Amino acid sequence: MVFTISHSLREAVLDAIAVVLPIACAGCDDDGRALCSGCRGQLQPHPFARPLDDGTPVWAALAYDSVVRRAILGLKEKGRTDVARALAVPLRSAVSCFMLHAGSSAAGTVELAIPPVNRASFRRRGYDPVRLLARAAGLPQPVSVLINLHERASQKTLGRAQRALNLVGSMAPTRPLHGRRFLVLDDVVTTGATLAEVIRSLRDGGAEVLGAAVLAATPRRSLGLSSELKISRDIDA
Numbered sequence: 001m002v003f004t005i006s007h008s009l010r011e012a013v014l015d016a017i018a019v020v021l022p023i024a025c026a027g028c029d030d031d032g033r034a035l036c037s038g039c040r041g042q043l044q045p046h047p048f049a050r051p052l053d054d055g056t057p058v059w060a061a062l063a064y065d066s067v068v069r070r071a072i073l074g075l076k077e078k079g080r081t082d083v084a085r086a087l088a089v090p091l092r093s094a095v096s097c098f099m100l101h102a103g104s105s106a107a108g109t110v111e112l113a114i115p116p117v118n119r120a121s122f123r124r125r126g127y128d129p130v131r132l133l134a135r136a137a138g139l140p141q142p143v144s145v146l147i148n149l150h151e152r153a154s155q156k157t158l159g160r161a162q163r164a165l166n167l168v169g170s171m172a173p174t175r176p177l178h179g180r181r182f183l184v185l186d187d188v189v190t191t192g193a194t195l196a197e198v199i200r201s202l203r204d205g206g207a208e209v210l211g212a213a214v215l216a217a218t219p220r221r222s223l224g225l226s227s228e229l230k231i232s233r234d235i236d237a
């Protein structure tokens with residue numbers, strides 16, 4: 001498989017680079033590779049269903065915690081694009097799991113949609129983490145069919161209800177989407193507010209939305225509000 005060969009080659013190159021240009025593991029800060037073997041092992045996918053409040057199916061590959069959380073934050077907030085390949089594997093597995101469970105309802109053409117990029121976040125990072133992960137996972141290129149109507153206030157300090165309120169009506173389709181079917185991709189789901197708004201906007205445009213596949217999620221309703229709020233603060237758009 002082409003993906004396996006190029007992946008192995010890249011691994012070898014990364015190891016070689018690490019010898020002359022020491023880097024710290026994005027999961028535990030140990031010197032060495034972008035991700036040490038111990039942390040890499042923590043990224044083994046174990047997909048679980050994490051439906052939204054309205055029942056829309058969402059599959060996540062990993063629980064958003066410890067090494068997973070640090071590696072994703074490395075990619076999103078510290079420019080650690082060198083972990084994208086490792087994180088792409090569980091994302092791909094979430095997509096596969098979603099399609100498997102969707103069965104015949106996923107037959108036919110299904111396009112990938114991602115949340116519209118927040119301009120301030122894009123300027124700060126220089127890349128869109130979800131698009132980068134999709135490319136690294138060898139998935140079809142996600143389409144850009146949504147815009148942010150206004151750059152919303154930072155979600156970091158908001159609670160679940162406030163996050164949802166802050167997002168409602170914040171996105172819109174850029175064109176009519178009648179007759180098109182989408183699976184939404186995202187990196188992390190905490191409260192589900194962003195995903196819900198993406199799905200609402202796609203449906204507003206006339207699209208059919210099968211659901212979403214995400215890299216990591218906080219297990220639904222298993223966290224106290226204070227824990228969820230703490231984790232929510234990690235995520236900026």
Ligand SMILES: [Zn+2]
Binds near residue numbers: 025035036038
């Ligand atoms: Zn590590």
